[in-house]
Amino acid sequence: MYAKLSRVARMLTPSPIQELSQLAQRIGAINLAEGFPDFPAPPDFKAAAVSAINSDFNQYRHVQGICELVEAKMKRDHGLQINPLTDVVISCGQTEAFAASIFAVIDHGDEVLLFDPAYETYGPCISLAGGIPVYVPLDPPYWTFDVEKLKKSFTSRTKAVVLNSPHNPTGKVFTKGELEAIAEACRSRDCICITDEVYEYITFDIHNHVSISSLHGMQERTIITSSLSKTFSVTGWRIGWSCAPSNIASAIRNIHIKITDSAPAPFQEAALTALRSSPEYFKSLRTVSSCFDALAIYAGNYFQLSCRTIKLQIHIFYLGMRWKSYEARRDNAVETLSGLGFRIQFRPQGSFFLFAELPQSWLHSDVDFVRELIKKGGVAAVPGCGFFHNSSNNETKYYNRFVRFAFCKSDETLAAAAQRIRELEIIGDKGLLKKL
Numbered sequence: 001m002y003a004k005l006s007r008v009a010r011m012l013t014p015s016p017i018q019e020l021s022q023l024a025q026r027i028g029a030i031n032l033a034e035g036f037p038d039f040p041a042p043p044d045f046k047a048a049a050v051s052a053i054n055s056d057f058n059q060y061r062h063v064q065g066i067c068e069l070v071e072a073k074m075k076r077d078h079g080l081q082i083n084p085l086t087d088v089v090i091s092c093g094q095t096e097a098f099a100a101s102i103f104a105v106i107d108h109g110d111e112v113l114l115f116d117p118a119y120e121t122y123g124p125c126i127s128l129a130g131g132i133p134v135y136v137p138l139d140p141p142y143w144t145f146d147v148e149k150l151k152k153s154f155t156s157r158t159k160a161v162v163l164n165s166p167h168n169p170t171g172k173v174f175t176k177g178e179l180e181a182i183a184e185a186c187r188s189r190d191c192i193c194i195t196d197e198v199y200e201y202i203t204f205d206i207h208n209h210v211s212i213s214s215l216h217g218m219q220e221r222t223i224i225t226s227s228l229s230k231t232f233s234v235t236g237w238r239i240g241w242s243c244a245p246s247n248i249a250s251a252i253r254n255i256h257i258k259i260t261d262s263a264p265a266p267f268q269e270a271a272l273t274a275l276r277s278s279p280e281y282f283k284s285l286r287t288v289s290s291c292f293d294a295l296a297i298y299a300g301n302y303f304q305l306s307c308r309t310i311k312l313q314i315h316i317f318y319l320g321m322r323w324k325s326y327e328a329r330r331d332n333a334v335e336t337l338s339g340l341g342f343r344i345q346f347r348p349q350g351s352f353f354l355f356a357e358l359p360q361s362w363l364h365s366d367v368d369f370v371r372e373l374i375k376k377g378g379v380a381a382v383p384g385c386g387f388f389h390n391s392s393n394n395e396t397k398y399y400n401r402f403v404r405f406a407f408c409k410s411d412e413t414l415a416a417a418a419q420r421i422r423e424l425e426i427i428g429d430k431g432l433l434k435k436l
């Protein structure tokens, strides 16, 4: 029956990462592989979703008001003027927003530039649309790119550039200078830029997210995609958006309606609450520096909603769960993995991933390391090779020397994983993992 499968189905084969994730599940390993939080979502968002279900919002629905909130957010965060009626499309997560955007602009044979390593879904999605992914390397250890290489990667067939910042898997936040270089290349080649900004509020230290759309001459050629998933710890709710010039947004909307019709109705309702969160909520994703800050955030959100019957205790419970900011979790992850000999020259500037270079004493591949880590340590991570695409290229010898750890987990999960990792050592010239 294989012969009956389409060209597209044959193209999408399971990766070694899927096999490892099955192994991790069988063993019951602590999951630092996947990029979703294992702590509760903020209680007021959950209450809004429950209330929507109780109000019988069970049918296809395009909820009024979300596009206006996205408009307000674009103005507040990036100084962009957009029309909520024509320029915003609500979709099932960033994943659908990205797919619909690609299908809206990519024809058979069009080339699309991506930075390598890259989040796994972009390449296959471009190929499904008949496009050709062309990868521009981000060079370790700081994941910078060579502007000349970027310029040379453009051909007469290049239609778009994909930009993901803050970046999965490296945690890089593209600098203003880098964004200017990409923007200049897009303008001079008359190309579209498709962004993935799902980690827009998760940045650390002095780093801030700047949307390339806010640079001179870019708004008219940029499709911004993002979602509630990471900002509000609700990856399963599947609410995202694309924001684009009206003619492109209209094409994206038509495709979205043909593929899924509408995002889940109760969660669209809850999106209204989430997107109205206080500025302190967004700040809390970066750092919660004191007990006072944390109380102010949750008191702020609570009193905004005090007319609803949400119990203060739930907020206090949530406060406890979210006590540590992502920045503190990043610092702990760096410390724990450094202890096992990982070389961490680049501390993540954003997102919630640590892309750590394997210890020199580890003589095997990233896939072997993760397999051992699952079996001997009971902790799952993702081998970096799954994110690299230029692996046959001599310049990317490092492609099997990185492992991605997700630190978007509760303090208990991270502490248990750290404890297990601390009990391991890399032994002898065989270089295998052993429990101390």
Ligand SMILES: Cc1ncc(COP(=O)(O)O)c(C=O)c1O
Residues within 6 Å of the ligand: 035, 092, 093, 094, 095, 096, 119, 164, 167, 168, 196, 198, 226, 227, 228, 229, 235, 239, 240
């Ligand atoms: C860079 C990036 N984009 C998009 C997604 C998926 O976003 P959504 O849940 O909104 O589809 C992920 C999830 O891990 C991601 O890391």
